[in-house]
Amino acid sequence: MAQSKPHIVVFFGGTSDSHDLSQETGYWVCNYIPRSKYRVTPVRVTPEGTWQVPLGGLPQQGSVDRMLEMLFASVRPVPAALGMQRLLHHPVAAMMTTVRGPGGDDGSLHTLGSTLGIPVVGSNSATCQQTSHKQLCAIALDDIVATPYSLYFRRSKPDEEIAQEVRDVLMPPFFVKPTAEEGSAGVYEVQSLEELAPAIRIAKTKGDILVQERAPGTEITVTVVEDERGKSLILPPTLVVPKAATFYDELAKRRQGRVVLHTPDPASNRILWEAQALAQDVYDQLGCRGYASVDMVTHDHGIQLLEVNTIPTLTSLTPLRQQLQAAHLHPTTFIDSLISRSINQG
Numbered sequence: 001m002a003q004s005k006p007h008i009v010v011f012f013g014g015t016s017d018s019h020d021l022s023q024e025t026g027y028w029v030c031n032y033i034p035r036s037k038y039r040v041t042p043v044r045v046t047p048e049g050t051w052q053v054p055l056g057g058l059p060q061q062g063s064v065d066r067m068l069e070m071l072f073a074s075v076r077p078v079p080a081a082l083g084m085q086r087l088l089h090h091p092v093a094a095m096m097t098t099v100r101g102p103g104g105d106d107g108s109l110h111t112l113g114s115t116l117g118i119p120v121v122g123s124n125s126a127t128c129q130q131t132s133h134k135q136l137c138a139i140a141l142d143d144i145v146a147t148p149y150s151l152y153f154r155r156s157k158p159d160e161e162i163a164q165e166v167r168d169v170l171m172p173p174f175f176v177k178p179t180a181e182e183g184s185a186g187v188y189e190v191q192s193l194e195e196l197a198p199a200i201r202i203a204k205t206k207g208d209i210l211v212q213e214r215a216p217g218t219e220i221t222v223t224v225v226e227d228e229r230g231k232s233l234i235l236p237p238t239l240v241v242p243k244a245a246t247f248y249d250e251l252a253k254r255r256q257g258r259v260v261l262h263t264p265d266p267a268s269n270r271i272l273w274e275a276q277a278l279a280q281d282v283y284d285q286l287g288c289r290g291y292a293s294v295d296m297v298t299h300d301h302g303i304q305l306l307e308v309n310t311i312p313t314l315t316s317l318t319p320l321r322q323q324l325q326a327a328h329l330h331p332t333t334f335i336d337s338l339i340s341r342s343i344n345q346g
Contacts, residue, residue: 006093007057008038008339011109013045016101017185018313021253025098025314027065032331035060038339041087044072045099051083052076084112094342096121097311100182104311105132119342122290123310131286131308133180134210138305144281145305148297150212152179159200166196166211173214173246178206183313184250189214217299219248219306220272221319222279225291225329228340232283234276236326238263238319253317263322271298278303289345290338293320 010033012026013019023044030042035058044052052075058064078086095113097104097120107128113120123131131137138147151169153162166174176199177187186206188199203209219240225233238261240248245258252258266272279294286292288310295306314320324334 005037005039006343007041007090008033009041009043009087009092009095011043011045011095011097011099011103013047014099014101014103015045015047015049016099016181017250018100018183019047021183021313021315021318022098022100022104025312027068028314028331029096029098029335030058030064030068033335033339034332037336038093039090041090042068042071043083043087044075045080045103046077048077049080049102050077051080053078053083053086055086088116092118094119094121094339096339096342098313100311100313101180101185104128105182105309106180107132119345121338121342123286123288123292127287127289128310131288131292131310132182134177134307135179135208137286137308141282141285141305144285145278145296145303147305148213148215150210153209153211155204155208159197159204162200162209162211163196167193170211170213175210175212175214176200176203177210177212178203179208179210181206182307182309182311183253184248187249189246189249214247215297215299215304217297217304220275220296220298220303221293221323222275222296223291223293223320223323224279224283224288225334226289226337226341228337228344230341232280233327233329234280235320235323235329236263236266237272237275237279238322240319253313253315256317261317261319261322263319263326265326271303275303282308290341 010029012022014022033040039057052072054071054075097109103109107125110120110125110128135152172190172192174190190196190199220237222237223235241260243260245252248259282294283292293309296303
């Protein structure tokens with residue numbers, strides 16, 4: 001009897017402000033995953049946290065965007081526990097998540113996979129938890145890379161006390177951001193002290209906060225991936241050049257023209273080469289696996305770390321698409337390597 005294809009579950013959506021970007025990335029994965037090799041079940045996590053779990057797999061060939069839209073228009077959302085029961089009617093070889101925030105960056109799905117003995121593509125839960133918390137990540141990497149000066153505040157600290165401490169040491173412009181959000185979600189650039197109090201209130205709705213100086217220079221994103229044998233490949237870095245926006249804000253990932261993404265050949269550029277080497281060091285230090293993107297800012301005094309992401313976001317307005325093209329790495333090869341590596345390790 002012919003052996004059935006490995007069953008891969010792809011999660012996307014989620015409860016964070018990046019639900020739409022995660023869903024777009026999930027659709028991209030479902031289009032490029034080699035469906036002739038794997039049986040693929042897409043799972044949409046709704047903004048309310050319920051799961052939409054189709055009973056059948058995706059077709060082996062062709063674009064699936066329209067089919068996904070039809071599926072999720074008709075599949076009833078259910079509580080996550082019931083959704084997991086539906087998935088386990090068929091043995092699951094591996095799970096992959098493009099969910100940002102809860103269920104993705106925070107490592108909760110990775111913990112669930114570990115408990116059930118199901119490999120989850122990418123880094124383990126401990127690494128995901130560490131990278132999703134900007135303050136903890138900066139501390140873990142303090143011996144190899146600096147971060148812009150920042151102040152860390154617990155959510156429970158009164159707003160006025162936070163504002164006073166900030167006014168004592170920082171002058172605008174600076175950023176107020178949630179400690180555990182991702183993809184620039186909830187980041188507010190304070191241009192005047194009058195904007196500080198509302199920025200603190202908004203950021204605290206997500207939890208603890210950071211108030212961080214705005215580092216001058218050019219933002220660079222470097223992505224490190226692994227092939228199915230675990231060998232690292234550093235993709236060409238992407239420069240983020242402000243246009244209508246002053247930084248790579250949340251809207252810039254959704255609207256054309258706010259920034260320009262440029263992915264040059266790094267071979268003859270010393271700064272880009274140094275950024276690639278630093279990204280590999282960060283990847284190794286944190287124990288990342290499969291995929292990680294490292295956001296940095298470079299200026300006359302060197303390179304500083306902004307954040308590390310272990311969950312990919314891939315849309316036409318994010319760097320990964322350009323980086324894969326510049327590296328001549330086909331998306332199907334990229335995704336297949338991530339899944340094969342996870343199954344082989346699991």
